[in-house]
Amino acid sequence: MRLRKNLIALMSFEELEHTADIRIRVEAATLEELFSEAAQALMTIMYGSISPGNIRRHVEMDADDIISLIQEFLSEILFISEVEDLVFSGAEVRIAGNNLIADLTGEPFSKMKHLGGREVKGISYSDLSIGRERDSYILEVIFDV
């Protein structure tokens, strides 16, 4: 089960072409899953691989629109991860309008285990989009590295 979860996390986003930075595309059935998958994608890029842990963090936020909400959500995860030395592998997200509540789970950062990643400096608004394709939500976002 553990391995499967991990595999799902790794397969849930794809890296698109971008010369200087990292541009990814995430696809999910619901908006909540899209946010959750995006969080996992960010962590996978930063730390190479992620695996489940039992540390929990709770975040709540409001934004003007859904684009600002994803930008602020990912920026907040980046912040907590860096200052608390945590690597998140899961995010249970609830969204009502432009309000978000999320419970994050993860494990402590380990230099030995999490050395395969790249430092993300920020979540860019450039070309940040959330759209619908058939039954899926699609997110495209650029991480400055």
Next chain:
Amino acid sequence: MLPGIKRLAPFEWEVPIGTVPGMRVPGRFFLSDELAKTLEDGAVQQLANVATMPGIIKNSLAMPDIHWGYGFPIGGVAAFSIEDGVISPGGVGFDINCGVRILTTPLQEKDLKKKRELIERLFNAVPTGVGAKSTLRLSYKELESMLTGGARWAVRQGFGMESDLLHCEEQGAMGGADPGAVSAKARQRGMPQSGTLGAGNHFLEIQAVREIFHEKAAGSCGLFPGQICIMIHCGSRGLGHQVCTEHLRVLEGATKKYGIILPDRQLACAPILSPEGKAYFGAMAASANYAWANRQVIMHMVRQVFSEMFDIPYEEMTLVYDVAHNVAKMEEHIVDGRRMKVCVHRKGATRAFGPGAPDLPREYVSLGQPVIIPGSMGTSSFLLHGTQEAMVRTFGSTCHGSGRIMSRTKAKKALSGQEVKESLAAEGIIVRAPHDGAIADEAPGVYKPSDEVVRVVDSAGISRLIARFVPLGVIKG
């Protein structure tokens, strides 16, 4: 290349008004035919987007290392009128005052017999890579002093010499810093990271002076053929990244409040003299000072290692210069024959002030400001100097590096970190990084050739070559 782009001179191109709706001024960029082959439409589009911003003066500019970024293109330069212009984090980037400095030593290549040991000692002395923590234990008050004092604060703490400060842009401390505009969250990120190199394209490199193009200038900079030098490339770490993230949010609101229409949300901006604009400038200047202190502390660590290992006096390792290449500054320039104060944004571009500029130390007054252009791993780096031509044509700006041409995804598919490391080792270049992935990402082939980029700025006259350095050993974050 996008339709409508006109060539004005062998190395100069114009993006006419109308390329994107709402352009107020034409775009202009510097490029050779060779570099034009890898020019991305996305980068030109971003250059044109910048031209739509209120109060932009003369042109939206890009240097020959132009490539697709976010907000401004990388290599982008734009000046805005103080009275009716705007300031934008999209014209500075997340890594505020990412910059580079070059330090000389009295050593020659032949003195460097224990290169691997030296690299290892430097790697152990300078905290490097994702999750690396500082050996400094800053108090809240000390961080506050660092945000206003920059490199000057670092020197007062014992990390360097007074003369270092004269050899930094802004003497290592930018005026107008407002620590009050730097949030508790930004400070929380900054506290444990002062004096750390970071990751990504940041590096510390041991180099040798291989070629001198301008002997007198090289002499003024304290350089001689075969000399060992050290280049340090890093920025304001998480503190600057957080400042950018938070002020971007505030300026998003301000964009709407002031009725500014923009083609890209990353260009979120506010009038320079508005409360939001002033707060961003104050926080950005404080972050820039953090970065100058950071490079000063790292340079101190490097000097200590060299001093101990080669038994050379600390003060014989002089700083040639330190430049910022992601920053917005209030500067005086002559526009249409009139001297005026403007806010110059440089995003992946370097200040290149010509002879006589007020900010220069005595030894560079007649030469112009030293400009440092780092190469990529395995390729040459260059020292140039600013020119009067740059003052006239680019608000005293030039390129900042070689500019990427290959995405990270392609780079990883092309060569593994191990392969890159081995091929560089065959050329005598030792690479040390926390993991091999960091090496593949930044391999030499992913960048435009640095010699072609500097050839363009030299030929266009916006800076002139002094010397070329070759890498001997690299520490990558």
